[in-house]
Amino acid sequence: MYANSTQLSFLNIIKMDFTININNKNCKAQTGDTILEVINRNGLKVPTLCHLKDTMPTGACRMCVVEDVNSGKLITSCSFPANPGMRINTHSQRVVESRKTIIELLLSNHPDDCLYCVRNKNCELQDLSEEHHVRERRISGRKNREKLDLSSASIVRDPEKCILCGRCVTTCEDVMGVACIDFINRGNKAIIGTSFNEGLNTSSCINCGQCIMVCPTGALTEKNHFAEIQQAIEDPTKRVVVQYAPSISVSMAEELGMEAGKDINGILNAALRKVGFDNIFDSSFSADLTIMEESAELVSRIQNGGRLPLITSCCPGWVKYAEEFYPELISNLSSCKSPQQMLGAIIKSYYAEKEGLNPEDIYSVSIMPCTAKKFEAQREEMTQAGISDVDAVLTTRELTKFLKLY
Numbered sequence: 303m304y305a306n307s308t309q310l311s312f313l314n315i316i317k318m319d320f321t322i323n324i325n326n327k328n329c330k331a332q333t334g335d336t337i338l339e340v341i342n343r344n345g346l347k348v349p350t351l352c353h354l355k356d357t358m359p360t361g362a363c364r365m366c367v368v369e370d371v372n373s374g375k376l377i378t379s380c381s382f383p384a385n386p387g388m389r390i391n392t393h394s395q396r397v398v399e400s401r402k403t404i405i406e407l408l409l410s411n412h413p414d415d416c417l418y419c420v421r422n423k424n425c426e427l428q429d430l431s432e433e434h435h436v437r438e439r440r441i442s443g444r445k446n447r448e449k450l451d452l453s454s455a456s457i458v459r460d461p462e463k464c465i466l467c468g469r470c471v472t473t474c475e476d477v478m479g480v481a482c483i484d485f486i487n488r489g490n491k492a493i494i495g496t497s498f499n500e501g502l503n504t505s506s507c508i509n510c511g512q513c514i515m516v517c518p519t520g521a522l523t524e525k526n527h528f529a530e531i532q533q534a535i536e537d538p539t540k541r542v543v544v545q546y547a548p549s550i551s552v553s554m555a556e557e558l559g560m561e562a563g564k565d566i567n568g569i570l571n572a573a574l575r576k577v578g579f580d581n582i583f584d585s586s587f588s589a590d591l592t593i594m595e596e597s598a599e600l601v602s603r604i605q606n607g608g609r610l611p612l613i614t615s616c617c618p619g620w621v622k623y624a625e626e627f628y629p630e631l632i633s634n635l636s637s638c639k640s641p642q643q644m645l646g647a648i649i650k651s652y653y654a655e656k657e658g659l660n661p662e663d664i665y666s667v668s669i670m671p672c673t674a675k676k677f678e679a680q681r682e683e684m685t686q687a688g689i690s691d692v693d694a695v696l697t698t699r700e701l702t703k704f705l706k707l708y
């Protein structure tokens with residue numbers, strides 16, 4: 303049950319300041335703080351895996367253990383409240399050994415796949431293993447033998463690389479309000495899956511990709527289309543075109559070693575041309591078209607007594623959410639395509655005609671900030687005479703990887 307505003311202000315009134323001792327240093331704390339919050343506020347660091355800021359702690363991984371010097375117990379700092387007079391040691395030998403053992407246990411049934419893994423050099427499990435000097439497999443467990451789930455248009459699940467931290471479950475349920483994945487089974491049979499452990503495409507997943515963003519390992523990744531795009535670029539009979547959303551050119555700079563937030567659209571255009579795209583389109587153009595079309599639809603609905611309020615249909619994650627959870631709102635959604643799909647349709651109709659091309663000979667790639675756009679591109683409604691408006695979608699993160707190939 304959530305506290306109401308009166309209860310919250312009461313809690314604020316009774317919040318007390320006190321100190322706890324961490325590594326022989328007195329640190330300020332407040333009623334309601336976890337030990338981890340005090341540790342982080344004071345510039346200290348303990349490793350975490352299952353912890354997700356602003357969500358209820360689950361205490362699933364125990365990576366954040368610290369030593370409560372008064373009781374001599376090891377406690378999980380992410381879920382244990384700070385109390386006046388507490389004395390905490392974040393890096394006693396017991397603590398460090400305990401964390402190392404947890405990592406070794408996680409690795410005991412983990413595939414030795416780092417070199418082939420999409421998260422190689424960007425994996426929290428790998429980093430923790432390195433930081434804790436894990437140099438040999440001391441504990442050998444039964445390997446996870448779960449199949450890859452390739453059923454989703456947006457997301458690949460590799461349960462063999464899952465360390466059961468539960469971050470995806472919390473995010474899907476508490477942040478996105480979808481709850482299409484959860485823990486299944488118990489003990490060493492526990493896995494993360496959908497109802498009846500069927501493919502993600504059979505669930506109410508809205509393809510938002512937020513679970514990928516929080517997954518510490520390679521267990522959840524974007525479904526990528528690098529091979530198909532490269533094949534199209536190599537094919538002399540294909541006109542390969544690309545569109546990108548306005549946010550892409552400002553969100554890529556940091557990944558490419560430039561100043562964060564710098565707009566690199568000139569560099570990006572040059573890079574896309576260099577890797578072989580024949581024409582580059584700006585999705586801002588179709589974003590304007592979408593606004594014009596939606597405005598016209600709003601005026602028409604107001605004048606003709608149509609269903610109101612009119613709700614935008616630009617976000618395919620939101621459209622799927624409405625379809626799954628609020629079907630009664632579907633007729634409130636605008637009938638307009640999203641900017642990605644509008645530009646895709648224009649490219650395969652107006653542009654194809656202008657250039658004297660058969661739409662089948664155009665391979666249209668879209669670069670978007672969200673995995674739900676992959677799902678949208680393959681929806682049946684987004685095809686004309688069996689030809690997709692958009693053939694492949696890359697996320698910003700994938701585009702950076704794609705460009706690094708060249």
Ligand code: SF4
Pocket residue numbers: 412413414415416417419420421422423425426427428463519520521
């Ligand atoms: S998830 Fe991390 S530890 Fe596991 S194979 Fe991939 S890179 Fe290696």
Ligand code: SF4
Pocket residue numbers: 457473474478480481482483506507508509510511512513514
């Ligand atoms: S993509 Fe979104 S809806 Fe689907 S499982 Fe992940 S968090 Fe849940």
Ligand code: SF4
Pocket residue numbers: 463464465466467468469470471494513516517518519521522
């Ligand atoms: S899929 Fe990723 S986020 Fe979800 S429990 Fe497994 S490791 Fe954690």
Ligand code: FES
Pocket residue numbers: 349350351352353360361362363364365366367378379380381
């Ligand atoms: S981070 Fe604290 S128990 Fe997992």
